[in-house]
Amino acid sequence: MPLTYDSFKEGDALPELKKAPGVTQLVKYAAGGGDFNPLHHDFAFPQSKALGSIIIHGRFKYAALGELVSNWLDHGGRIKKLSCQYRGMDLPDNEMTLGGTVKRKWEEGGERLAELELYVNNAKGKNTTPGSAIISLEA
Amino acid sequence: MAENFEITDEMRAVIGIESDPWTHEVTTTSVRAFARGVGYTDPVYFDEAAAKAAGYRSLPCPPTYLGTPVFIPGKSNDTFSGPKATGPGVKHGLKNVLDGGTETEYFADICAGDTLEVAGKVSDLSVRESKTTGTMLIVTNESTYTNQDGVVVAVQRGQALFY
Numbered sequence: 001m002p003l004t005y006d007s008f009k010e011g012d013a014l015p016e017l018k019k020a021p022g023v024t025q026l027v028k029y030a031a032g033g034g035d036f037n038p039l040h041h042d043f044a045f046p047q048s049k050a051l052g053s054i055i056i057h058g059r060f061k062y063a064a065l066g067e068l069v070s071n072w073l074d075h076g077g078r079i080k081k082l083s084c085q086y087r088g089m090d091l092p093d094n095e096m097t098l099g100g101t102v103k104r105k106w107e108e109g110g111e112r113l114a115e116l117e118l119y120v121n122n123a124k125g126k127n128t129t130p131g132s133a134i135i136s137l138e139a
Numbered sequence: 140m141a142e143n144f145e146i147t148d149e150m151r152a153v154i155g156i157e158s159d160p161w162t163h164e165v166t167t168t169s170v171r172a173f174a175r176g177v178g179y180t181d182p183v184y185f186d187e188a189a190a191k192a193a194g195y196r197s198l199p200c201p202p203t204y205l206g207t208p209v210f211i212p213g214k215s216n217d218t219f220s221g222p223k224a225t226g227p228g229v230k231h232g233l234k235n236v237l238d239g240g241t242e243t244e245y246f247a248d249i250c251a252g253d254t255l256e257v258a259g260k261v262s263d264l265s266v267r268e269s270k271t272t273g274t275m276l277i278v279t280n281e282s283t284y285t286n287q288d289g290v291v292v293a294v295q296r297g298q299a300l301f302y
Contacts, residue, residue, distance in 0.1 A: 002193075019178060032169075032176030034207055034220030047235060058238035059203065063177045066202025075183060075193040079202050083242035 002076030005112040005137040008102055014116065016099040017068045021056060022092050029060045051089070058086035061096070061129045065118050068098045069133050077137035080113070084131030090122055097121045100133075112137045144274040146264050150229050153261050158226035160256040163206030163284070167251040170198040177201060190250075197251040203243060205284050205293055206255045225259055231276050231301055239277055239298030247292045255284045255292065262296065272302040 021029070023041060030036050038045035040057050048054045062084050069079060090096055100118040107113070118131035167187065174184035179201060182189035190198045200206070208221045216223050249255070263279035277298050284293040 021178070025176075025178065028172075029176035032173035033204070036218050036220065038218075059241065060177065062241050063173075063201065063203045067177055067179055070179075070181065070202055075195075078248065079245055081242070081244045082202055083240065085240035086238050 002074045003072060003137065004076055005105070005114075008105070008114075010102050010105055012102045014068060014072045014100040014102075016097055017064065017071065018095055018097055019064055020093055020095040021060065023054070026054070026056060026060065026092060029057060029063075033057070033059060033063070035059060053091050056090040056092060056096075058084075058129070061086070061090065061120050062131070064096075064098055065100075065120065065129070065131045065133075068100065068118065069116065069135065073135060073137075077112075077135050079133055080136050081134040082131070083133075084118065084120075084129050086129055088122070088126060088128030090120070090128055095123050096128075100131075103132075144231075144233070144266060144276060146266060146276070150231060150264060153227040153229055154264065155260055155262070156226050157258050157260045158222070159224060160258045160285075161222040161224075162209045163255040163257050164209060165200060165206040165249055165251050165253045165255065167198050169207045170200060170204070170251050172207075173204040174201050187251075195248070195250055199251075200249040203241070205243070205249065205257075205295060206253070208257070225280075226261065229261060229264065229276070229278055233276060233301035235272070235302050237272075237300045237302070239300045241295065241297045243293055243295045245293050247286070247290050249284075249286070249292050253292075254287045256286075257282050257284050259283075267300075269300075269302070272300075274302070276301040 039047045100116045103115045103117045105114040114135050116133040119127040120129035183193045259282040262281040265277045267275050281296045286292050
């Protein structure tokens with residue numbers, strides 16, 4: 001069901017999204033997103049060797065936060081702004097839990113808006129990729 | 140690892156200089172490829188009938204996807220797929236790069252069939268100390284996405300960390 005402005009309140013949590021992309025999924029993301037940095041698929045690449053593993057694209061996690069918000073909206077509104085910071089590396093095949101909360105909702109200039117605080121928690125519960133979003137909702 | 144790294148006037152001189160625009164295409168196939176790469180299961184990003192039923196002109200861009208830069212051997216960056224000519228660039232001599240963060244602002248919808256002209260510039264330079272990688276240079280790049288009707292549909296700011 002498309003999200004409506006009246007169906008949620010400040011403090012509500014978004015349904016979580018779990019992801020554990022393996023190398024094959026990262027290769028699919030590289031093909032779709034165009035980032036072929038070997039750090040994300042080649043264990044023999046010097047930077048991968050120095051880190052001990054390939055790592056998940058920061059942009060994969062950013063896009064996954066987009067998926068989290070898109071799933072919640074279910075096309076009942078649109079994203080006006082989406083951001084995140086890559087604070088920690090995530091490794092392939094390690095489960096990440098993506099989620100968020102509604103920080104604020106308000107009406108302004110005829111628009112119904114909400115601000116979301118987002119996270120990508122690694123298996124140890126550390127938020128490696130804090131993010132935020134502003135969404136605009138239909139009536 | 141960089142030691143005693145400083146931002147020079149020569150590096151600062153590139154701030155604000157725009158690159159020549161480069162074309163990004165949004166096609167049904169490119170939208171599906173991105174959505175598949177992220178792992179979406181929402182049919183709106185794969186099935187045109189579902190997209191139209193949800194009110195879109197065609198398959199909409201999933202969040203953070205802003206089209207695929209046209210790839211031309213010799214003119215495109217073979218690793219990152221964007222144009223080689225990205226403005227003057229910051230001459231810092233640091234070898235490694237990590238992605239620091241990304242912000243996208245949307246002003247209008249973007250769907251399959253759209254063609255976006257993208258111009259980029261360095262909008263900020265700063266340094267940060269990191270326990271694991273030493274002194275890092277943070278380069279903020281800002282790209283403006285303008286569609287075939289001349290509408291600015293998105294602005295994206297990315298931070299690249301060089302060390």
